[in-house]
Amino acid sequence: MGAVKPARRTTSAREAAEHLGVSPRTVRNMTAEPRSEYKVRAAERRRRVLELRAEGLKLRDIADEVGMTVGGVGTILHRACKAEAERRTPSIVDQVFELTRAAQARAQQAKTQAPAQT
Numbered sequence: 001m002g003a004v005k006p007a008r009r010t011t012s013a014r015e016a017a018e019h020l021g022v023s024p025r026t027v028r029n030m031t032a033e034p035r036s037e038y039k040v041r042a043a044e045r046r047r048r049v050l051e052l053r054a055e056g057l058k059l060r061d062i063a064d065e066v067g068m069t070v071g072g073v074g075t076i077l078h079r080a081c082k083a084e085a086e087r088r089t090p091s092i093v094d095q096v097f098e099l100t101r102a103a104q105a106r107a108q109q110a111k112t113q114a115p116a117q118t
Helices: 013-020 024-031 035-054 059-066 070-088 092-113
Strands: none
Touching: 013 024, 035 059, 035 070, 059 070
């Protein structure tokens, strides 16, 4: 049940909790944006940042357009580059598995090429 038009609150969670007779955590839980809505909004923001960067905009221009800080834009771009690199680079488990398979193949080949002992 997030706010339809999110606005800056004028009272803190602690002040509202004291007024209502509940804990500050209860107030924060009652006023928080639902996680599913946040995830959709965040994914759209990440997509927009990547789209603007692909158009060649500078970080400051992207931050102004999306309504974020320059650091936030940089973080999104850094994580996107890191995720892309991980997709292109095999994991350490894959590398170890490949090395093990190659060693087993060499051992098998050595057995078949060795002269049979009688």
